[in-house]
Amino acid sequence: xxxxxxxxxxxxxNHLLLILALxxxxxxGWRVAKRGGENPESVLFILFLLGLLAARVCFVVTYWHVxxxxxxxxxxxxxxxxxxWPGLLVVIGGGLFWAWRRPGLRRPLxxxxxxxxxxxxxxxxxxxxxxxxxxxxxxxLRNARGESVQLSSYQGGPLVINLWATWxxxxxxxxxxxxxxxxxxxxxxxxxxxQGESMQSVSTFLxxxxxxLTNVLFDSGGQLGQKVGSMALPTTLFYSAEGRxxxxxxxxxxxxxLARALESFDQTQSMPAHQAVPVxxxx
Numbered sequence: 557x558x559x560x561x562x563x564x565x566x567x568x569x570n571h572l573l574l575i576l577a578l579x580x581x582x583x584x585g586w587r588v589a590k591r592g593g594e595n596p597e598s599v600l601f602i603l604f605l606l607g608l609l610a611a612r613v614c615f616v617v618t619y620w621h622v623x624x625x626x627x628x629x630x631x632x633x634x635x636x637x638x639x640x641w642p643g644l645l646v647v648i649g650g651g652l653f654w655a656w657r658r659p660g661l662r663r664p665l666x667x668x669x670x671x672x673x674x675x676x677x678x679x680x681x682x683x684x685x686x687x688x689x690x691x692x693x694x695x696x697l698r699n700a701r702g703e704s705v706q707l708s709s710y711q712g713g714p715l716v717i718n719l720w721a722t723w724x725x726x727x728x729x730x731x732x733x734x735x736x737x738x739x740x741x742x743x744x745x746x747x748x749x750x751q752g753e754s755m756q757s758v759s760t761f762l763x764x765x766x767x768x769l770t771n772v773l774f775d776s777g778g779q780l781g782q783k784v785g786s787m788a789l790p791t792t793l794f795y796s797a798e799g800r801x802x803x804x805x806x807x808x809x810x811x812x813x814l815a816r817a818l819e820s821f822d823q824t825q826s827m828p829a830h831q832a833v834p835v836x837x838x839x
Contacts, residue, residue: 568806569683577676578604585668594658596665603650603669611643619812634726635810647673692799693783697749698774705773707747707780708799714744714821715795719781721751722761726808727790733811735767737818744821748772749780751789794820 578600585596615637616623616630623629651669655662692715695707718734720727738746748769750758755774762769781787786806794803794817802820805813 570680573676573679573683577672577679580675581668581672583668584671585664588667589664593662593664594660596661596668599651599654599661599665600668600672603647603654606650607643607647608638610646611638611640614639614642615812615816619815622812622815623810625811629810629812632810634808635813636805636807637810637813637816644673687801687804690784690801692795692801693780695775695779695783697780698755698776700755700772702755710745710747710771711795711797711799713797714818715747715797715799716744716818717747717749717780717793717795719749719751719775719786719789719791719793721753721789722757723753724789728765730790730808730810731765731767731769733809733814735769736811737814738770741818744818746771749775751775751778751781792817794818796821 581600582597585600589595612630612633618639619637629635647669651665655665692708692711696704697707699705716737720731722728734746734748737744746769748771750772752775758772758774761767762772775781778787781789781791784791784793784801784804786804788806790806790808792805792809792814793801794805796802803817805817809817
């Protein structure tokens, strides 16, 4: 399962684990402080924010060559662009600093921070291990000609699958980014799997937006989202040549966050042997 969905609300599992880790750290720190010491709740929250800030700043610096085309994108956190280790180091370093300055915080903060980090690392590792062990689903979809195609027929090279719909604002915003990536990365196959819409409505959308996408497929029943465990849109999946899930992203991708995700591919892998179907006006 990639997302937790409750009604119209969807939350990526990795984000949920981060929130649970902060809650656990706060609870443990509070319980330990009751036996003696200062309540570390406010410090833990500040460390959490500092960690996120450091993770974002390092991402922006690393991918500045992409972000500089539109500098305001550095403030758009919806793309999920964060660097893990810088944020983690800032949290640990900040915790040590606070513990050194305020002796009453040492034990509660140490227990809280330690339990939160241990839970988050273990849960994230387990989630990634499970996620990356999943395979490309066996599923029949429809192409722009109305023909039945097997999803597995695209296996054999780096594969990016984007689940989208025309009524989804983040999907619409990221489409130009996905189109440019498709043009720039000829060694990667991009599939745009529309969820539950007609060919005519998709054709109209692509024409009015001036988009010319290759490999637009149609999943009228939303089966792919169910099989991969994500009913939220947009969802983007990254598969190896062997059909193994390498990474996933819930929400809008920016040019920078997509560039980072594409780094997981081995660029020496060959393209799958099938005929791409360019789509602008599907009949």
